[in-house]
Amino acid sequence: MKLKICGAIIGCLAMVAASGAAARELSPKEKGVIEQAAKQQLKDPDSAKFYWQDYKGGDVYCAHVNAKNSYGGFAGKALLLVGVKTDSKGNITSADVSIRSDNMMDKICTKRGYSA
Template sequence: MFSKPAIFSALLITAAALAGCVTQSGNSPSTLSYRDLASDEKKVVAEAVGRVIKDPASAKFHWAKFPGNAGSGDVNYCAWVNARSDLPGYSGNQLYIAVLGAENGRVKSAVVGAIHGGADAHVVRALCKRYGLNPDDAV
């Protein structure tokens, strides 16, 4: 079994790797139109987030908009969830960045790159900002 610090370090390394290699289909955020995620797409994201939080059944998601012209490929997505985390001291609002795999503009897969709350939320906020995304836009 991995220790909590090892898991935390692995999440940070994963987030850094994702931050350096994923783009928004070559579009700048200002040229994208946005739409709400459909219920089946939310389920894909919720399942990915559920794998990294302590009690997925009690999670309350706040959904951000998704690029309406995403096409096919990987898209960065930032939002937040009110949840309990496996990391000590991280409960309540958790900012997360995920890579959503799109096919024909529809979300088909999701992988969480980083999730943090409290004093460490700035880590995720910085990653989101790098891609012109703001988790505070989630409702």
């Protein structure tokens, strides 16, 4: 019985370690790809402040941006839902960005382990 419990604990720890190992910080080049795609949709792209999260792999990445609106005030953090394409090494090479200030896309991000 003790052997089964010990095996289950080791298995759980291995799964946690494996899932944590996949997340990584974006490189400056990857951030630039996402920023360029996001800024095309903003009223004042030079005012954009990005709030990055670790990339968890796959074809979706989530982060946040706060930028000035047409009245000149900051609009508040909005969700960046990013469809990404990666190269053979897993580096992000292109991005298709949707900026949302409602909760419509939160589930997509939280399902993939990002904070919404």
